[in-house]
Amino acid sequence: xxxxxxxxxxxxxxxxxxxxxxxxxxxxxxxxxxxxxxxxxxxxxxxxxxxxxxxxxxxxxxxxxxxxxxxxxxxxxxxxxxxxxxxxxxxxxxxxxxxxxxxxxxxxxxxxxxxxxxxxxxxxxxxxxxxxxxxxxxxxxxxxxxxxxxx
Amino acid sequence: xxxxxxxxxxxxxxxxxxxxxxxxxxxxxxxxxxxxxxxxxxxxxxxxxxxxxxxxxxxxxxxxxxxxxxxxxxxxxxxxxxxxxxxxxxxxxxxxxxxxxxxxxxxxxxxxxxxxxxxxxxxxxxxxxxxxxxxxxxxxxxxxxxxxxxxxxxxxxxxxxxxxxxxxxxxxxxxxxxxxxxxxxxxxxxxxxxxxxxxxxxxxxxxxxxxxxxxxxxxxxxxxxxxxxxxxxxxxxxxxxxxxxxxxxxxxxxxxxxxxxxxxxxxxxxxxxxxxxxxxxxxxxxxxxxxxxxxxxxxxxxxxxxxxxxxxxxx
Numbered sequence: 123x124x125x126x127x128x129x130x131x132x133x134x135x136x137x138x139x140x141x142x143x144x145x146x147x148x149x150x151x152x153x154x155x156x157x158x159x160x161x162x163x164x165x166x167x168x169x170x171x172x173x174x175x176x177x178x179x180x181x182x183x184x185x186x187x188x189x190x191x192x193x194x195x196x197x198x199x200x201x202x203x204x205x206x207x208x209x210x211x212x213x214x215x216x217x218x219x220x221x222x223x224x225x226x227x228x229x230x231x232x233x234x235x236x237x238x239x240x241x242x243x244x245x246x247x248x249x250x251x252x253x254x255x256x257x258x259x260x261x262x263x264x265x266x267x268x269x270x271x272x273x
Numbered sequence: 274x275x276x277x278x279x280x281x282x283x284x285x286x287x288x289x290x291x292x293x294x295x296x297x298x299x300x301x302x303x304x305x306x307x308x309x310x311x312x313x314x315x316x317x318x319x320x321x322x323x324x325x326x327x328x329x330x331x332x333x334x335x336x337x338x339x340x341x342x343x344x345x346x347x348x349x350x351x352x353x354x355x356x357x358x359x360x361x362x363x364x365x366x367x368x369x370x371x372x373x374x375x376x377x378x379x380x381x382x383x384x385x386x387x388x389x390x391x392x393x394x395x396x397x398x399x400x401x402x403x404x405x406x407x408x409x410x411x412x413x414x415x416x417x418x419x420x421x422x423x424x425x426x427x428x429x430x431x432x433x434x435x436x437x438x439x440x441x442x443x444x445x446x447x448x449x450x451x452x453x454x455x456x457x458x459x460x461x462x463x464x465x466x467x468x469x470x471x472x473x474x475x476x477x478x479x480x481x482x483x484x485x486x487x488x489x490x491x492x493x494x495x496x497x498x499x500x501x502x503x504x505x506x507x508x509x510x511x512x513x514x515x516x517x518x519x520x521x522x523x524x525x526x527x528x529x530x531x532x533x534x535x536x537x538x539x540x541x542x543x544x545x546x547x548x549x550x551x552x553x554x555x556x557x558x559x560x561x562x563x564x565x566x567x568x569x570x571x572x573x574x575x576x577x578x579x580x581x582x583x584x585x586x587x588x
Contacts, residue, residue, distance in 0.1 A: 148475075149470075183318070183472065184426070215323060226313045231282045231312070239286050262378065266324065
């Protein structure tokens with residue numbers, strides 16, 4: 123299964139580098155060197171591959187506020203998402219993201235279930251956590267290619 | 274009213290109190306919740322960024338489970354809402370993608386048909402239950418000033434989350450939380466940068482300290498307006514605000530003590546539901562001082578006492 127046609131590289135040409143995306147970006151506010159405008163420029167000038175190795179790429183919180191503000195109505199978050207997808211295909215992703223992805227792949231949940239959970243739920247009068255049919259979940263993620271990609 | 278109850282990963286494991294509060298509130302409002310064998314939604318800040326196709330296929334499986342029972346999905350977490358709404362939207366709009374996903378799901382006898390909707394708890398409360406019914410059920414006053422934080426994934430991007438309600442020509446920001454809290458008599462405190470991200474996604478993926486800087490910015494604006502408590506519609510936003518207040522040291526010049534409430538905990542208080550069911554024990558910023566000093570807890574704030582004084586239920 124190939125990447126769906128949701129990532130439209132033509133959108134890069136719509137960008138006139140006004141930096142409204144970056145001015146409104148919460149992650150750019152907090153992380154020096156994370157700059158969505160610059161990532162788009164880099165992709166346009168040097169190609170997608172030039173943007174995939176810098177881990178700062180993953181600072182995008184996917185809050186989509188850049189899209190609300192972009193005068194050219196570019197789906198900046200979706201562009202960044204596609205670049206992250208490409209980075210992951212080449213093995214580049216932050217350790218925390220790798221751990222969470224493997225957790226979902228093997229347990230069907232994004233959060234580790236500690237021993238305390240059962241006790242907490244019982245105290246509140248809740249039923250124990252339902253089991254997740256992992257044959258099916260892992261089977262699906264094998265067919266999509268995630269299992270092979272994560273190794 | 275009957276829904277497939279989508280718990281997500283964070284709430285049932287880290288904050289089961291939000292689940293039990295929601296179940297209590299739902300039962301008080303005659304909402305029936307059906308549990309199913311859902312997996313992770315999966316998260317829009319993890320798998321979607323790593324492998325879009327896997328994100329779509331796993332989301333489709335979750336949607337199929339609810340479709341098979343003929344039920345709309347009720348979500349409690351913004352991440353789940355964002356993923357399931359977007360996947361539902363994409364799969365309804367793009368026949369080619371739907372075909373690919375259905376081929377993947379076929380060995381398990383599942384087929385995405387596009388017959389249901391995904392609704393956040395706040396939307397069920399506003400649109401399906403109705404504000405009047407909520408207001409009628411509220412018997413206890415909540416006399417403290419609350420800041421609403423919706424969280425980005427609740428409403429962005431508007432072209433997918435609320436194509437009919439939000440747009441650049443109308444408004445880009447939602448009102449459901451303000452509406453529900455106003456209906457139970459809560460005083461909403463406006464503050465600067467209401468729709469700024471909480472920072473959680475940056476912390477879970479890359480850098481928690483940087484994430485807390487974003488959170489600090491928001492907390493500062495809230496404190497400037499003398500906010501007494503924060504209301505959220507998402508467990509990730511909750512964790513971020515709750516944890517950052519403890520982690521941000523007084524040495525930074527900031528000391529925040531604004532307890533954070535998940536929306537159904539505030540409804541639970543207003544509905545006079547047994548506090549044991551609302552799960553305040555997992556909060557890092559303790560709610561007890563606020564509940565005691567404002568009279569929500571204890572005899573002074575009890576609805577029957579207020580009725581005796583001629584104030585009666587909130588209308």
